[in-house]
Amino acid sequence: SYYVYGIKDSGFYLKDVSLPQKYRFGNIRFDGRGMSADEQKHYLYDHVFKALNASLGYEDFKKRLAEESIRVTEHVNSKGAYGISFYMENVEKEHYIPETSRKNEGFLTSGQVNYVCRAGNFRKSGLQYTGALRVLKVMMGYEYLWVNVRVKGGAYGCMCSFGRSGDSYFVSYRDPNLGKTIDVYEKAADAIAEFTADERTMTQYIIGAVSDLDVPMNPAAKGLYSLSAYMTGLDDAALQRERDELLSATVEDIRALSAHIRAFMQEDLLCVVGTASKGKEEQERFLKVENLF
Numbered sequence: 001s002y003y004v005y006g007i008k009d010s011g012f013y014l015k016d017v018s019l020p021q022k023y024r025f026g027n028i029r030f031d032g033r034g035m036s037a038d039e040q041k042h043y044l045y046d047h048v049f050k051a052l053n054a055s056l057g058y059e060d061f062k063k064r065l066a067e068e069s070i071r072v073t074e075h076v077n078s079k080g081a082y083g084i085s086f087y088m089e090n091v092e093k094e095h096y097i098p099e100t101s102r103k104n105e106g107f108l109t110s111g112q113v114n115y116v117c118r119a120g121n122f123r124k125s126g127l128q129y130t131g132a133l134r135v136l137k138v139m140m141g142y143e144y145l146w147v148n149v150r151v152k153g154g155a156y157g158c159m160c161s162f163g164r165s166g167d168s169y170f171v172s173y174r175d176p177n178l179g180k181t182i183d184v185y186e187k188a189a190d191a192i193a194e195f196t197a198d199e200r201t202m203t204q205y206i207i208g209a210v211s212d213l214d215v216p217m218n219p220a221a222k223g224l225y226s227l228s229a230y231m232t233g234l235d236d237a238a239l240q241r242e243r244d245e246l247l248s249a250t251v252e253d254i255r256a257l258s259a260h261i262r263a264f265m266q267e268d269l270l271c272v273v274g275t276a277s278k279g280k281e282e283q284e285r286f287l288k289v290e291n292l293f
Contacts, residue, residue, distance in 0.1 A: 108280075165232075
């Protein structure tokens, strides 16, 4: 199958499979970089085909493309023109800023367990990331969340994360509870504010955090890690500072992190995939509830 695009009554058309592969979706480049086929398709749809639909003829079509900073190159052989390619010129880079909103969604299933997540961002409250948060993550996984969500609550598992960007979450999975688990999350800041541990226990938590930090990586993982660091501006100095904060973490440092938990929990961002009965019982917690089958 193929698609044919053209200008009515003008004798001009584009049939994508009639072109050589390198011209099939247009040889489009952005900022000196060749676009992928998918990127080209989307750009063609948004710009080239809109110009095509609005044009009165081929020359008008090229004029409209020029107004969009798209240059047309015609490809001909002994039989005549067999295709055209496109080249973007003087394209201004646009910075994508995602728009976020509080949805608090509940998705109801026919299953017997729930997956309960509360999330937020502590940086929005002016708090900074620290390596001690890695120790807090280990402690929460082995103590507070483990005891209250898994041991007492009966969930198959639980986890948490505190990211460098500030994005943080508490999650339970295969959890028989919904409201009770959210209550555990909401009491976490107060519990951490009263955290106590002896030196041996703190050392165990720190060792656990270091093991997460120094995970062996194959070449592919190293490449991905390096790319992520480059894209986010993470340098060696920041990594060393994070490591130093982790290694020197004290009970007082962990208690102080109750502010980070309180900050991200105040955003009250909730998402649950779970049983219809529990979802209906806790319906007032959601802004939207829908069936997921």
